[in-house]
Amino acid sequence: MDGALMDATVAAARVGDRAAFGQLWVELSPRVGAYLRSHGVGDAEDVTSEVFLAVFRQMGRFEGSGAAFRALVFTVAHRRQVDWHRQRVRRGPWVAWDDAGHDPAAPSAESAALAVLGDEWVVALLATLTPDQRSVLALRVVADLSLEETAAVLGKDVGSVKSLQHRALARLRKELSGKPYPREALARLNPRHA
Structure with missing residues (x-):
């Protein structure tokens, strides 16, 4: 014009x-x-x-x-x-809404595949632990039970639960990084899980 x-x-x-x-x-x-x-x-x-x-x-x-x-x-x-x-x-960042795309409530094929692979990886990693170590970690981390509650569920004393947790975390760290679990790392854990 x-x-x-x-x-x-x-x-x-x-x-x-x-x-x-x-x-x-x-x-x-x-x-x-x-x-x-x-x-x-x-x-x-x-x-x-x-x-x-x-x-x-x-x-x-x-x-x-x-x-x-x-x-x-x-x-x-x-x-x-x-x-x-x-x-x-x-x-925060702006995310464009793709109205013609897939249903955002439904996971994408990629997300579903990664979730399955991630689950398989976690299961394989946990398989390196003894059954008692797996139970302690599951109760302490997933169920968020205290040491005393975990001990009561497993029928063990608190000292045994602490020992199993420490050995399980050391084993997982070694599996993940190839390095031994540092003792000072336990001090950084949430007191509820230490």
Whole structure:
């Protein structure tokens, strides 16, 4: 759109001409969207719509040429992209919703495969422990029982449970890293599990 046509379109939009609003949208929205995407705005289409809503709300008060209108649009776009980034810092990263994709409540095939492989790996790792060591770890870590509660369930004294837990953790660490379990690591464990 050349300068004279832009000036006339802005003047028509200022007095409420809906077709002029549409022409301004068609002319400038792709550029605004590209500007927003170039600044890393993830939902550029939504933010572009917000920019034009804000600009069109103030059209009745706007005084100026087509070039001044274009400057106004990009000033608002810049402020919206700054706001968008500030919100991401406060709210965390933006994740696009893929409406045409799979049901997010259903696990993907990859997730299901990794879960099965992960379960198999954990079972194989736990198979390196004695039955008593596996029982102690399951009761202490998974069931979150205290030493006393674990001892009562297994019919053992608290000292035996501590010893079994220590040996089980040492064995798992050795299996995972090939290095012996450091004694000082026990001091860092949650006192409930020590």
